[in-house]
Amino acid sequence: MAFLELEDISKQFGRTTAVNHINLAVERGxxxxxLGPSGCGKTTILRMIAGFEVPSSGTIFLDGEDITDxxxxxxxxxxxxxxxALFPHMTAEQNIAFGMSIQRKxxxxxxxxxxxxxxxxxxxxxxxxxxxxLSGGQQQRIALARALAVEPxxxxxxxxxxxxxxxxxxxxxxxxxxxxxxxxxxxIYVTHDQExxxxxxxxxxxxxxxxxxxxDQPEQVYSNPRTVFAARFVGTSNQFRGVLTxxxxxxxxxxxxxxxxxxxxxxPEGTAVLVLVRPEAxxxxxxxxxxxxxxxxxxxxxxxxxxLRTFLGxxxxxxxxxxxxxxxxxxxxxxxxxxYFVAQRVHVTFPPDACQVLPLDEQEVSLVKQVENxxx
Amino acid sequence: MAQTASNTLGxxxxxxxxxxxxxxxxxxxxxxxxxxxxxxxVPLGATLAFGLSSGSGFDLSALQxxxxxxxxxxxxxxxLELALGxxxxxxxxxxxxxxxxxxxxxxxxxxLEFLSLVxxxxxxxxxxxxxxxxxxxxxxxxxxxxxLGLVPVLSNGLNIIDTPPxxxxxxxxxxxxxxxxxxxxxxxxxxxxxxxxxAYSLGSGWWRAFLTVILPNIWPxxxxxxxxxxxxxxxxxxxxSLFNIYTFPIFLNATGQxxxxxxxxxxxxxxxxxxxxxxxxxxxxxxxxxxxxxxxIAGTR
Numbered sequence: 001m002a003f004l005e006l007e008d009i010s011k012q013f014g015r016t017t018a019v020n021h022i023n024l025a026v027e028r029g030x031x032x033x034x035l036g037p038s039g040c041g042k043t044t045i046l047r048m049i050a051g052f053e054v055p056s057s058g059t060i061f062l063d064g065e066d067i068t069d070x071x072x073x074x075x076x077x078x079x080x081x082x083x084x085a086l087f088p089h090m091t092a093e094q095n096i097a098f099g100m101s102i103q104r105k106x107x108x109x110x111x112x113x114x115x116x117x118x119x120x121x122x123x124x125x126x127x128x129x130x131x132x133x134l135s136g137g138q139q140q141r142i143a144l145a146r147a148l149a150v151e152p153x154x155x156x157x158x159x160x161x162x163x164x165x166x167x168x169x170x171x172x173x174x175x176x177x178x179x180x181x182x183x184x185x186x187x188i189y190v191t192h193d194q195e196x197x198x199x200x201x202x203x204x205x206x207x208x209x210x211x212x213x214x215x216d217q218p219e220q221v222y223s224n225p226r227t228v229f230a231a232r233f234v235g236t237s238n239q240f241r242g243v244l245t246x247x248x249x250x251x252x253x254x255x256x257x258x259x260x261x262x263x264x265x266x267x268p269e270g271t272a273v274l275v276l277v278r279p280e281a282x283x284x285x286x287x288x289x290x291x292x293x294x295x296x297x298x299x300x301x302x303x304x305x306x307x308l309r310t311f312l313g314x315x316x317x318x319x320x321x322x323x324x325x326x327x328x329x330x331x332x333x334x335x336x337x338x339x340y341f342v343a344q345r346v347h348v349t350f351p352p353d354a355c356q357v358l359p360l361d362e363q364e365v366s367l368v369k370q371v372e373n374x375x376x
Numbered sequence: 377m378a379q380t381a382s383n384t385l386g387x388x389x390x391x392x393x394x395x396x397x398x399x400x401x402x403x404x405x406x407x408x409x410x411x412x413x414x415x416x417x418v419p420l421g422a423t424l425a426f427g428l429s430s431g432s433g434f435d436l437s438a439l440q441x442x443x444x445x446x447x448x449x450x451x452x453x454x455x456l457e458l459a460l461g462x463x464x465x466x467x468x469x470x471x472x473x474x475x476x477x478x479x480x481x482x483x484x485x486x487x488l489e490f491l492s493l494v495x496x497x498x499x500x501x502x503x504x505x506x507x508x509x510x511x512x513x514x515x516x517x518x519x520x521x522x523x524l525g526l527v528p529v530l531s532n533g534l535n536i537i538d539t540p541p542x543x544x545x546x547x548x549x550x551x552x553x554x555x556x557x558x559x560x561x562x563x564x565x566x567x568x569x570x571x572x573x574x575a576y577s578l579g580s581g582w583w584r585a586f587l588t589v590i591l592p593n594i595w596p597x598x599x600x601x602x603x604x605x606x607x608x609x610x611x612x613x614x615x616x617s618l619f620n621i622y623t624f625p626i627f628l629n630a631t632g633q634x635x636x637x638x639x640x641x642x643x644x645x646x647x648x649x650x651x652x653x654x655x656x657x658x659x660x661x662x663x664x665x666x667x668x669x670x671x672x673i674a675g676t677r
Contacts, residue, residue: 050573050577051576052573052576071576072573072576072577073576073577073578073579073580073581074579077577078577078578079573079574079577081570081573081574083567083570085567085570085571085573085574086574087571087574087575087589087593088566088593089592089593098575098578098580098588099578099579099580102578102579102580102584103579146578147577147578149578150578150579156577
């Protein structure tokens, strides 16, 4: 049995199902991220683990013990909140000491531990400051120290970085990861930010509408998404709707194109499929000859006109219109992107091994549409 | 500060009109302030002047008569006891209730808000007569059931009618709007639910979370509720008169019927007494803040 296990957990609020028969196992010392759009049930799962919500059905085990009905204050969990939730009338030190004084630890121990934790989060000098005297990032560090002070078995983080600005967000997420690895702490992290999830996690659970769509390592979630939703939610991708015409040769057919994919697709021929290509796998060429020189392999070739060029620092993003309905997105390293301009006619290529073939389940498509509409 | 900066830059022509505007606005502020002060203080001063004079001139005899009257100190003490009792009971009842509703029954908040406003709509005399009737031992079975048998026990067994404890309870009802509103507002102003959950996650139970995390943060609201209740009860006349309890306002009224100069003295004294009580509570709290302030400075150093 895993360190923390959720067995067939569901949660209803009135008629709405927030969490729908979830099974989840988290190993000791693992950093697991629940990733999904708002309303997908990720925060509800975290709140059920913390004990703030009672599951409608199912069981939660921690270290082999059933804790489903245990009060929040009796669970060995530390929680970090989106809004920091520091006690405004207490100094940073008093905030950190709060949980330890409830545990009736001797005063010297509390003082020593406060100093250690302040040092761990890099705020040794600010122990006597009140929360309103600290910046958002500093407050969240204190909140992290406060959660760690009670020596929890599991650290729960509920979108801890979403109230911070971009730069602090990146540095603090690295720090959270460093501290988690240093203490070998089991952590469950909730976020809607896919970049954050990819950067920080051992494993990611991509969620939609109360279910886990995919539970995998970050690399797998990104390069090998198993559902259309996971593919759409994590990263950007070009999509082609078509039919698998030959699984052995790796051929898919759309309205007016053929795509080469890797041979040996594990789907029956004739299946409606969605072919996904990440924009960084797409290349641009000014002439077909240049394209042929650069590669000898079978490649997918399309022709189009550049509609939009967006400079994004290390790479430049191009939107290329290939026909009336289809626009492709290509991310080209900025150094090579100097040769391409808006309204220029270009040849677009991408290798078969960059094509991810997913069965096009209509239910899945409607789910994606629904979630995307809600997000708008 | 802007003025100093522009002076050093040598841009006086720009700085001057701004300064004048500020001064003119300051002048208007002062006029309004003085008018309001006059409106509030002239009647008080006139009352005091009237109390310290007889027909011919300055005369302290009315004041001496007041202080030598044994009823003066006795009624003042009674009113003080009633005010403290009502304040304590109201705060002890309403603060945890408002917190509990905020946390567990947020949907019931509009109902509670409405209930807290009912005493405003009900004249004190109706409340007084109603309470006297129900607690006189003649209440019907409906009241017995609704009060879970408490009313007959209190009225027959403990003979609570016309006693200060029942009057204190009545005052709590009257004070409900003053007590509930500021406390509820304070609870809304802080992130009550999340702070409570943070306390829970650190191993705290409900009561500890309430006393050590929530209460210190809604303290200003609790304090203003206490001050409003206290001063309302100190000057309450109708209910005390119906309950036949000899409080300070009743003493003041009775005196005024015989000796207008003495009544004027009493009015000023009552004002001063309430003011001193209110100020001392405020100072007590500011003293606490001051200490925190020192810690602040030490922290930033």
